Amino acid sequence: MRLCCSWVDDVLLEGLVGGLFNGISIGAVLLIVALGLAIVFGLMGVINLAHGELMMLGAYTTYVVQNGANGLGDWAVESYILVALPLAFLVAALVGLLLERSVIRFLYGRPLETLLATWGVSLILRQFVRSVNWPMVIGLGVFALLFGVGRWILSRYTDWARIARWANPVVSILSAAIALVAGLVVQGAGNPTFTRAWFSTRNVDVTPPSWLRGGVSLGATLQFPSARLFIIALTILCLVAVYWFLNGTTWGLKMRSVTQNRAMSACLGIPTEQVDALTFALGSGLAGIAGCAVTLLGSVGPNLGGNYIVDAFMVVVVGGVGKLVGSIVAALLIGIVTYLVGSGTVALLLTGNEALQPVTDFFTFFATTSMAKVMVFALIIAFLQVRPAGLFPQKGRSVEA
Numbered sequence: 001m002r003l004c005c006s007w008v009d010d011v012l013l014e015g016l017v018g019g020l021f022n023g024i025s026i027g028a029v030l031l032i033v034a035l036g037l038a039i040v041f042g043l044m045g046v047i048n049l050a051h052g053e054l055m056m057l058g059a060y061t062t063y064v065v066q067n068g069a070n071g072l073g074d075w076a077v078e079s080y081i082l083v084a085l086p087l088a089f090l091v092a093a094l095v096g097l098l099l100e101r102s103v104i105r106f107l108y109g110r111p112l113e114t115l116l117a118t119w120g121v122s123l124i125l126r127q128f129v130r131s132v133n134w135p136m137v138i139g140l141g142v143f144a145l146l147f148g149v150g151r152w153i154l155s156r157y158t159d160w161a162r163i164a165r166w167a168n169p170v171v172s173i174l175s176a177a178i179a180l181v182a183g184l185v186v187q188g189a190g191n192p193t194f195t196r197a198w199f200s201t202r203n204v205d206v207t208p209p210s211w212l213r214g215g216v217s218l219g220a221t222l223q224f225p226s227a228r229l230f231i232i233a234l235t236i237l238c239l240v241a242v243y244w245f246l247n248g249t250t251w252g253l254k255m256r257s258v259t260q261n262r263a264m265s266a267c268l269g270i271p272t273e274q275v276d277a278l279t280f281a282l283g284s285g286l287a288g289i290a291g292c293a294v295t296l297l298g299s300v301g302p303n304l305g306g307n308y309i310v311d312a313f314m315v316v317v318v319g320g321v322g323k324l325v326g327s328i329v330a331a332l333l334i335g336i337v338t339y340l341v342g343s344g345t346v347a348l349l350l351t352g353n354e355a356l357q358p359v360t361d362f363f364t365f366f367a368t369t370s371m372a373k374v375m376v377f378a379l380i381i382a383f384l385q386v387r388p389a390g391l392f393p394q395k396g397r398s399v400e401a
Contacts, residue, residue: 019345020336025228027335028235031328032293033308034315035238036286038327041316044259044279046104047111050118051312052305053125054096054284058088058291059300060129060199063206078209081292085234088288095125096284100277108276126302133197139183146175203301212296227296234293238286242324245282255279318380320390329391334376342372 037051062084069080099121107114128136150171154163187195212230215223246252257265258275266272291304315334319326340346344367350360366375384390 019340019343021224022228022343023336023339024332025225025232025335026339027332028228028232029290029294029297030308030311030315030335031331032231032235032238033287033290034312034327034331035235035242035324036283036290037312038283038316038319038324039242039286040280040283041313044108044276044283045111046108046118046280047115048104048118048283049115049309050099050122050125051283051287052307052309053122054092054287054305055291055294055308056129056300056302056305057095057125058092058288059206059295059304060291061088061091061288062292062295063204063300066206078211081209081212081296085289085292088292089285090288092288092291093281093285096287097277097281099284100280104280105273105276122305129199129302130201131197132199133195135183135187135195138186139179142182143175143179146178147171150175199302201302203299205299206295208296231293231296234289238289239324239328242282242286251275251278314377314380318383318390320392323390323392326390326392334380337379338369338372338376341366341375342369343367 033055036054037048040046040048040051062081065084065087066077066080069076069083099118103117103121104114107117151168154167154171158167208227212226215225216229217223244252246256254265254270254275255278257268257270258272258279262272265275290308294304294308311334315327315331318334319328319330341363344364347360347363347367350363366372
């Protein structure tokens with residue numbers, strides 16, 4: 001009997017350890033997704049609903065890099081993820097920079113407008129991924145070239161400050177019309193292979209390198225997947241890098257200064273517009289890294305970002321807006337609670353105690369992934385009634401402003 005009880009205790013202990021690891025790994029995924037959002041939403045006050053689509057672009061960048069590595073040999077296949085990570089950061093950061101310079105910069109201090117604008121951008125990016133082909137890329141390239149050259153000529157040879165209000169729309173419309181005609185001509189003259197959509201609406205698979213497909217065994221039944229261990233390590237690396245950047249570099253100091261008091265920072269000569277652009281690009285680049293990381297867990301599709309954006313906002317709000325430490329704690333708590341309840345681990349741990357049978361039945365009812373999320377959402381709603389500013393609320397002048 002004692003041997004049987006010991007075996008049961010070992011099984012429960014292994015189940016608890018495995019559940020905690022899986023919960024931490026889920027929390028790491030949530031944190032790496034929410035990290036860029038914590039910077040953009042927490043430090044800039046911008047509600048960026050296109051954050052998930054920036055993450056999607058990072059995932060598709062990883063897919064493209066993997067396809068390119070397949071033709072270069074085994075060494076490239078085994079190391080493509082190390083190339084995909086910086087490229088995913090760069091692609092998402094550049095798109096985020098373009099978004100900030102063209103849309104967001106005009107909407108600071110207007111959260112409702114930023115929410116609607118970035119929601120529209122998210123729909124555009126989803127449709128772009130579904131439809132993008134060579135004629136579309138050529139048309140966009142023609143538009144960028146004509147618009148850039150047109151603005152440069154007008155700003156060089158005319159009084160640009162006086163004519164900018166009507167010149168910008170005119171140059172944009174003319175460039176777009178010429179680019180549309182060029183794209184349609186290429187579309188009509190090209191063969192089906194040339195005009196076929198690159199990704200379409202289907203999901204695509206990214207195959208991890210062989211060193212990320214196995215796992216680390218602990219005991220007879222416990223196994224920690226290498227892909228999740230890699231994501232945890234990547235999350236820690238991103239956290240250290242962000243902390244060092246914000247606290248150990250000149251631009252990080254400027255970023256924190258603008259966040260706390262924009263008017264005073266501008267008076268001291270800090271280029272606030274450049275700081276805004278850098279902050280948004282950094283948050284967008286981190287979304288790209290998150291997209292690269294989640295390709296190790298499943299397929300990639302146009303709706304990838306929508307599966308994570310709500311959870312990412314949930315992490316930021318529960319942790320406390322603008323608090324990276326709060327995001328870390330919130331992500332781990334949400335990940336652990338979601339897995340332990342959804343996998344039935346909590347119900348299993350309570351099984352056998354008749355006095356706790358109603359509690360056991362309660363957790364058994366929520367022992368699915370979808371029901372566990374419902375329970376977590378309910379707990380978060382109740383928590384925010386008590387602490388609406390999150391686990392680590394902001395203090396000081398930034399709150400008073």
